[in-house]
């Protein structure tokens with residue numbers, strides 16, 4: 001029996017323990033976006049630290065300071081930096097993950113309490129944070145534990161960077177990475193992140209690209225206070241009318257962004273890149289299933305994937321200050337703020353996108369001949385990330401997938417944004433790999449988030465195998 005075979009059978013034998021521990025973690029309501037839950041985020045940090053202590057992982061906790069949240073100053077949760085092994089003869093793999101979660105209420109439509117891990121008869125483990133990102137970060141610890149229990153030498157040094165603010169802008173993380181690039185992070189050979197999902201439900205993937213984002217607030221202000229539409233309607237410029245007029249000019253119903261110049265920055269599609277879409281395990285009906293309706297714009301698989309991965313998109317998210325309750329309130333809102341974002345792709349620059357967006361909105365507002373005041377404010381931005389999927393880390397991960405799952409992984413990109421990938425790549429100068437455990441239907445951020453027990457258990461084996469493969473890469 002090889003070392004990995006014995007690790008695999010140990011993982012299988014201990015699967016009930018791994019599920020029980022995931023249940024302990026899910027029960028900690030580490031919602032970073034809500035000030036009231038901040039003590040629970042810290043509790044989750046302490047849960048991880050207690051496991052690091054048990055496993056002999058040395059660690060430091062970095063305090064990123066305070067943030068303004070719901071009108072008060074709230075202390076940020078720690079960024080935990082762990083170190084397991086410092087053998088100069090071994091490669092060093094830095095793993096990143098997050099221990100905070102999205103908000104969840106049973107009343108949102110969950111079929112069970114979101115913070116109680118529930119296993120159904122199909123082996124699906126439901127609970128907030130189950131797949132995003134508690135199972136993956138815990139799995140790195142279980143890999144260390146399995147090696148210790150079996151007396152198998154871990155063939156790499158591991159550094160761990162676990163944050164508690166990923167779902168709320170990763171406050172303080174970039175600064176710490178820049179500051180510690182030649183300190184704690186020095187000596188990192190590869191970065192591996194397990195915080196995304198397979199493209200479908202059955203075939204694992206390795207992810208080498210993400211879109212960036214430019215998020216905007218567009219505010220139109222008019223009267224000093226909300227007005228009665230019967231008394232003032234027809235006599236004043238209405239902020240909501242102007243906001244609708246401008247927001248309707250940003251994007252067409254077919255998804256085309258209407259801001260002039262936006263597509264000029266997009267990297268042209270080459271034949272080589274076009275070829276990378278061949279053979280990817282992705283079917284339109286499955287995608288429509290994930291969407292939950294027949295509203296997909298494109299009519300073939302390659303176009304859908306390209307629209308998600310390599311072209312920008314503009315989404316209108318919401319309007320702050322507008323009347324939205326039941327009933328028929330006859331109000332003219334005094335000030336409204338539209339929220340929208342543009343997903344950025346290689347080679348789009350957030351500063352240039354901001355220049356184009358603000359110039360366009362100012363000119364569209366001027367065309368309205370309205371006396372309202374229009375302001376555009378960028379909330380946050382991140383460039384797209386694209387890695388070379390042909391390096392040794394990707395080769396090791398591909399071998400690991402084949403060993404654990406018996407199939408070659410798809411090489412995928414994603415439409416979402418994980419800005420820290422680029423921060424690691426640029427500041428540490430090493431290859432970054434996204435190695436997901438969860439499946440496309442896990443429902444991260446949504447109601448009834450889950451991870452399949454099979455994905456969790458085989459995922460632990462996958463991470464262990466990757467470390468063994470990358471050791472000799």
Ligand SMILES: NCCCC(=O)N[C@@H](Cc1c[nH]cn1)C(=O)O
Nearest residue numbers: 195196197213414415416417418
């Ligand atoms: N599957 C990986 C995507 C992770 C994710 O959901 N990231 C968020 C990050 C973000 C950016 N602005 C607000 N949140 C995303 O929306 O892409």
Ligand SMILES: [Zn+2]
Nearest residue numbers: 098132133195
């Ligand atoms: Zn995540």
Ligand SMILES: [Zn+2]
Nearest residue numbers: 132167444445
């Ligand atoms: Zn998330």
